[in-house]
Amino acid sequence: MKILHIGKFYPPFLGGIETVNYDLVEGLHKQNIKTDVLVVNHRKEKFSSDSSKTYLFRAQKNITISSQPISISYLKKIFQCADNYDIVHLHLPNPLATLPFILISKRKFKLVLHWHSDIVKQKVLKFFYKPIQNMVLKKADSIVTTSANYGKESIDLQKFQSKIKNIPIGITPAENKYKSNTLTKIIAGKSNKKIIFALGRLVYYKGFSYLLEAAQQINDEAIIIIGGTGPLRQNLQRFIDTHHLQEKVFLVGRISDEELPDYFTQCDIFCFPSTEKSEAFGVSQIEAMAYGKPVVSTNIKGSGVPWVNQNGISGLVVPPKNPIALATAINLLTNNKKLYADLSIGAKNRYEKLFTKEKMVSSFIELYKNLKNDNK
Structure with a gap:
């Protein structure tokens, strides 16, 4: 053949x-x-x-x-x-x-x-x-x-x-062989903080502006790390500076393939705040699931995104373009240990069942x- x-x-x-x-x-x-x-x-x-x-x-x-x-x-x-x-x-x-x-x-x-x-x-x-x-x-x-x-x-x-x-x-997740110097510096002295990780091009349909708005409502026991480059970086950084979120939200730029597993390993929750049907699947969701990380994603009509992350099974699914819903879901996962543990297991199981x-x-x-x- x-x-x-x-x-x-x-x-x-x-x-x-x-x-x-x-x-x-x-x-x-x-x-x-x-x-x-x-x-x-x-x-x-x-x-x-x-x-x-x-x-x-x-x-x-x-x-x-x-x-x-x-x-x-x-x-x-x-x-x-x-x-x-x-x-x-x-x-x-x-x-x-x-x-x-x-x-x-x-x-x-x-x-x-x-x-x-x-x-x-x-x-x-x-x-x-x-x-x-x-x-x-x-x-x-x-x-x-x-x-x-x-x-x-x-x-x-x-x-x-x-x-x-x-x-x-x-996908097959890469082994975590390398420590990211950038990540190490960010989390130094913050061992008690929950790490919310998001990844993608800094473009409109990825919804990172809504995640930054949500950051104001996310409890102070969490920090948010966003990996990726794109035309909206300056606008996002300006929002961070204007709203005094410099110690809570970090834009780390492009993450190398060697360092990416360290981010998935170290994070507690993966956030996927995309807003448009341009986001057909959301591969980074299954990358997070492969590491047993619960996903907070959005219910984009007509997209495969809310199918990939099953609400209540591998994570939580909220309406798109809704900062309050994003913050509520993230706060729930950081505060409810049993729910977090159940969704971590569910995320790993869903990856192994469907997405290898x-x-x-x-x-x-x-x-x-x-x-x-x-x-x-």
């Missing part, structure tokens, strides 16, 4: 879809399943294969429009090689990559669309792209969503429910085999 994964970019480019693509491909290789990857090069180099990864092909980017890289060689390569595979696995959203599949009339391969998210922000692009999107959805043999919630609620997928298969994202990398890989292998056998 030969598989081709088509993505927008690939590590070392950092992104949620890219990480899932990488983990899945590496997992398939470990199962001795021939898997190649075709992406656009996020750098300026011409089309090339990675010398250290003979299965990885990066096409030269010509221009970028509305976050979409445009690459002529990328399109040519899809046309040239797609029929050499049993399964073509296309990671979406990625409008450019869908174009060849509406033009290929006869094909031997099965087409899997991995629906990571609807196109939410680029509304003008989506208006013109939607007819093409619908044509590709009609041609797909299977559409994979990361949660049942998202598949059922997505307006784009309403006519294609019979094709949907839900396969949650899975091994389970994700095995679910896709089963899907691939079933699709391939349909040809017989």
Whole structure:
């Protein structure tokens, strides 16, 4: 069985879809399943294969429009090689990559669309792209969503429910081998404080502004540490300074992969305050669960976020854009030892049941085999 994964970019480019693509491909290789990857090069180099990864092909980017890289060689390569595979696995959203599949009339391969998210922000692009999107959805043999919630609620997928298969994202948590100097300095002399950890790009839909408002209501036995970079950093720091929260809320910037496990290990509660459907799943929630940390997240309508973190099982789920609800949930967990202990166990159990990398890989292998056998 030969598989081709088509993505927008690939590590070392950092992104949620890219990480899932990488983990899945590496997992398939470990199962001795021939898997190649075709992406656009996020750098300026011409089309090339990675010398250290003979299965990885990066096409030269010509221009970028509305976050979409445009690459002529990328399109040519899809046309040239797609029929050499049993399964073509296309990671979406990625409008450019869908174009060849509406033009290929006869094909031997099965087409899997991995629906990571609807196109939410680029509304003008989506208006013109939607007819093409619908044509590709009609041609797909299977559409994979990361949660049942998202598949059922997505307006784009309403006519294609019979094709949907839900396969949650899975991860393997890294070992905590390194101590973060930044974290060590922050918690020095604060051994009696509960640590609330949040992580993500400092952008509007992550909801960190609501967490900062909540900080004013969170009891003084807790400190809040927010990891990540982004355009809202100055605004968030200004709020911290203006409201005299410098000893309670800490923006630590980008956290390296080596140091991240230390943050998850040391924290008591993980907070995921996102506000918009742009947040389709929330991988950092399952990272926290893997370390047995209860999650306080938001009930984003149509998103998989409140499915990932089950209210009363692995954490607490509150309405989005509601600082008082965030503060109340965090205070409840810091004050109620039994509830905290129960949700810690529940978080770990939910991760092990649903969100391991091994389970994700095995679910896709089963899907691939079933699709391939349909040809017989």
